[in-house]
Amino acid sequence: MTEEKHVLSILVENQPGVxxxxxxxxxxxxxxxDSLCVxxxxxxxxxxxxxxxxxxxxxxxxxxKQLHKxxxxxxxxxxxxxxxxxxxxxxxxxxxxxxxRAEILRMVDIxxxxxxxxxxxxxxxxxxxxxxxxxxxxSLLKPLGIKEIAKTGFIALSREPKxx
Amino acid sequence: xxxxxxxxxxxxxxxxxxxxxxxxxxxxVIDIYDELAKTDIHHVxxxxxxxxxxxxxxYARASGGVGVVLVTSGPGATNTVTGIASAYMDSIPIVIxxxxxxxxxxxxxxxxxxxxxxITRPCTKxxxxxxxxxxxxxxxxxxxxxxxxxxxxxxxxxxxKNVAATRIDYKPPKKIxxxxxxxxxKPNMRQLSKAVSLIKDAKKPVIFAGxxxxxxxxxxxLTEFARKIKTxxxxxxxxxxxxxxxxxxxxxxxxxxxxxxxxxxxGACDLLIGIGVRFDDRVTGKTDEFASQxxxxxxxxxxxxxxxxxxxxxxIVGDCKATLELLNKLLDKExxxxxxxxxxxxxxxxxxxxxxxxLAYVQKDIIKPQFVVEKLYELTKGKAxxxxxxxxxxxxxxxxxxxxxxxxxxxxxxxxxxxxxxxAAIGAQLACPKKLVVDIAGDGSIQMNIQEMATxxxxxxxxxxxxxxxxxxxxxxxxxxxFYEKRYxxxxxxxxxxxxxxxxxxxxxxxxxxxxxxxEKVLKKGLSIPKAVIMDFVVEKEECVYxxxxxxxxxxxxxxx
Numbered sequence: 026m027t028e029e030k031h032v033l034s035i036l037v038e039n040q041p042g043v044x045x046x047x048x049x050x051x052x053x054x055x056x057x058x059d060s061l062c063v064x065x066x067x068x069x070x071x072x073x074x075x076x077x078x079x080x081x082x083x084x085x086x087x088x089x090k091q092l093h094k095x096x097x098x099x100x101x102x103x104x105x106x107x108x109x110x111x112x113x114x115x116x117x118x119x120x121x122x123x124x125x126r127a128e129i130l131r132m133v134d135i136x137x138x139x140x141x142x143x144x145x146x147x148x149x150x151x152x153x154x155x156x157x158x159x160x161x162x163x164s165l166l167k168p169l170g171i172k173e174i175a176k177t178g179f180i181a182l183s184r185e186p187k188x189x
Numbered sequence: 190x191x192x193x194x195x196x197x198x199x200x201x202x203x204x205x206x207x208x209x210x211x212x213x214x215x216x217x218v219i220d221i222y223d224e225l226a227k228t229d230i231h232h233v234x235x236x237x238x239x240x241x242x243x244x245x246x247x248y249a250r251a252s253g254g255v256g257v258v259l260v261t262s263g264p265g266a267t268n269t270v271t272g273i274a275s276a277y278m279d280s281i282p283i284v285i286x287x288x289x290x291x292x293x294x295x296x297x298x299x300x301x302x303x304x305x306x307x308i309t310r311p312c313t314k315x316x317x318x319x320x321x322x323x324x325x326x327x328x329x330x331x332x333x334x335x336x337x338x339x340x341x342x343x344x345x346x347x348x349x350k351n352v353a354a355t356r357i358d359y360k361p362p363k364k365i366x367x368x369x370x371x372x373x374x375k376p377n378m379r380q381l382s383k384a385v386s387l388i389k390d391a392k393k394p395v396i397f398a399g400x401x402x403x404x405x406x407x408x409x410x411l412t413e414f415a416r417k418i419k420t421x422x423x424x425x426x427x428x429x430x431x432x433x434x435x436x437x438x439x440x441x442x443x444x445x446x447x448x449x450x451x452x453x454x455x456g457a458c459d460l461l462i463g464i465g466v467r468f469d470d471r472v473t474g475k476t477d478e479f480a481s482q483x484x485x486x487x488x489x490x491x492x493x494x495x496x497x498x499x500x501x502x503x504x505i506v507g508d509c510k511a512t513l514e515l516l517n518k519l520l521d522k523e524x525x526x527x528x529x530x531x532x533x534x535x536x537x538x539x540x541x542x543x544x545x546x547x548l549a550y551v552q553k554d555i556i557k558p559q560f561v562v563e564k565l566y567e568l569t570k571g572k573a574x575x576x577x578x579x580x581x582x583x584x585x586x587x588x589x590x591x592x593x594x595x596x597x598x599x600x601x602x603x604x605x606x607x608x609x610x611x612x613a614a615i616g617a618q619l620a621c622p623k624k625l626v627v628d629i630a631g632d633g634s635i636q637m638n639i640q641e642m643a644t645x646x647x648x649x650x651x652x653x654x655x656x657x658x659x660x661x662x663x664x665x666x667x668x669x670x671x672f673y674e675k676r677y678x679x680x681x682x683x684x685x686x687x688x689x690x691x692x693x694x695x696x697x698x699x700x701x702x703x704x705x706x707x708x709e710k711v712l713k714k715g716l717s718i719p720k721a722v723i724m725d726f727v728v729e730k731e732e733c734v735y736x737x738x739x740x741x742x743x744x745x746x747x748x749x750x
Contacts, residue, residue: 037369038369041318042306042307042318045307045310049311050311083496086496087493087497090492091493093492094491094492094493096314096315096335096369096370097369098369099368099369100369
């Protein structure tokens with residue numbers, strides 16, 4: 026069966042150990058986590074976990090059901106296949122030799138990202154976007170020398186008017 | 190009312206109607222034990238914490254209720270893990286209370302500290318660390334509710350010593366509200382009507398019943414259902430007793446050591462109705478060829494069981510009892526035609542399979558293990574509660590003891606725990622004091638929790654242990670014989686204790702049979718003694734369990750006697 030990327034948005038009770046229940050489930054049953062992002066929602070006792078995972082249709086169905094089975098999981102929403110937006114933020118520390126500085130600044134402008142730190146030999150760029158945008162800027166910056174990178178993992182929300 | 194955590198726990202146990210607890214004391218639970226002594230709750234002092242959980246498991250299964258365990262922190266807690274994992278695989282409702290080091294020491298590598306909540310996360314239905322005495326009553330109430338509702342399972346509550354000792358203003362907990370936990374009991378009616386039309390069209394149907402039927406207490410509804418649609422049944426190991434094992438519609442167990450007719454029927458049927466089952470690998474063999482001619486209806490309360498291993502035509506999420514009740518009602522409104530006529534060919538075919546390859550063994554002048562189980566069945570008229578260890582003894586018990594009622598066959602099905610049978614028998618005997626309880630054991634597995642003989646003696650429990658003693662770890666030896674060219678690597682128990690003397694050392698009675706003609710005499714005598722008895726049957730050393738489906742083969746390709 027073909028394996029596909031799926032984005033799951035999971036509402037959980039904000040309690041100690043919930044994240045390890047979820048990551049333990051993925052580890053114990055051999056499911057993939059491509060990225061995982063978790064933070065409080067407007068309700069302080071509820072957190073939203075966004076997981077990007079890869080698997081066949083049957084595996085994704087199992088993942089959703091298994092997540093639901095966890096007592097602390099309130100809701101599991103599969104966003105893939107629906108209208109939704111997703112974003113990831115990255116901080117990129119790129120080498121900034123004097124001869125490259127202007128080019129980097131141009132790129133920052135084109136990609137509408139920001140420079141949030143300037144050093145003698147580097148810039149730190151903050152960029153937010155979807156997978157394509159992030160990989161595009163990374164491939165352009167790579168020849169100039171990327172020293173370090175930190176990514177948040179994807180967060181996503183449904184574009185449906187109703188709240189899920 | 191000002192109460193300590195330990196006193197609150199006692200209040201909650203009383204509220205849950207707990208009469209028996211299996212446990213072992215220690216430093217972290219000393220406050221709880223101090224309060225326990227002031228109550229009417231019967232505490233069974235086991236000799237190893239693993240035994241406590243298996244005993245609670247046996248108690249829960251024989252009584253149809255919940256089992257309760259109390260142990261200390263650290264090693265007390267880790268010793269329960271095998272028992273918890275077994276109860277989790279078999280969906281048995283147990284609540285386990287573990288002691289923990291005081292909250293201010295958690296994370297400090299304190300004496301007898303272990304992160305038991307972390308350790309048991311993947312093998313409990315849910316677990317809790319109680320950090321504040323104010324949360325204790327609510328958590329205990331939730332634990333009992335979660336353990337027994339939906340698909341049942343073990344729930345662990347870890348109580349730090351200071352949480353048990355702290356005195357607070359106690360208010361009884363209100364009704365439980367868990368926004369994230371609402372098991373589905375009532376099935377979807379549209380799915381049910383799809384099932385009814387498949388049932389109406391089926392020419393060669395088979396019902397496959399599992400432990401879910403026993404847990405849902407749905408035997409009556411299952412029996413009505415099967416007779417109404419005149420459909421033969423097979424069962425998983427956990428499903429034995431869900432339908433009368435002496436009924437003509439009963440095909441016997443399915444799977445790796447299932448009967449020839451059960452496996453052949455499943456291979457040839459055009460509709461398979463799975464009820465309270467999870468299609469595990471010992472049942473299905475090669476999944477691609479499992480019931481490959483059939484449409485499949487799958488009824489289970491746990492959505493994750495459905496479409497996990499086997500693609501299903503009509504999935505139905507619901508409680509087995511509620512679902513079968515509704516199905517029976519719907520079927521009453523249908524014209525099913527002349528079922529005697531409609532099923533004749535199919536039932537004749539099954540009858541033929543039954544007579545070509547029935548369960549069989551070759552009788553010799555040495556005791557055959559199957560013969561012992563047959564005799565036990567005969568002498569107890571099939572009415573005993575049977576527990577088993579794991580391996581050949583378990584399979585022979587499943588094959589040759591025919592269970593007419595649920596809650597009479599207690600075995601570690603999913604996890605396959607050696608050392609399960611004796612403590613489980615102790616639990617079952619406490620749940621059903623008037624019943625005859627027999628552990629069918631092997632000489633290997635009985636040694637894994639033999640220390641519980643002392644528990645039986647202390648409680649004056651007349652449990653009976655039937656050892657099918659072949660001097661081998663028989664099931665692994667069987668695999669080595671059949672698939673590893675008889676290389677018996679580490680399966681020969683070259684030394685074993687004298688089980689008769691061992692019984693006597695534990696204050697029990699020991700008996701031995703070495704010839705076929707002694708079997709009946711020893712069984713009769715052993716079963717009539719109102720004390721714990723170990724009966725040691727020296728059996729054929731290299732007997733195999735047949736039929737056998739080699740691992741990974743389709744279940745219709747059986748090795749036969």
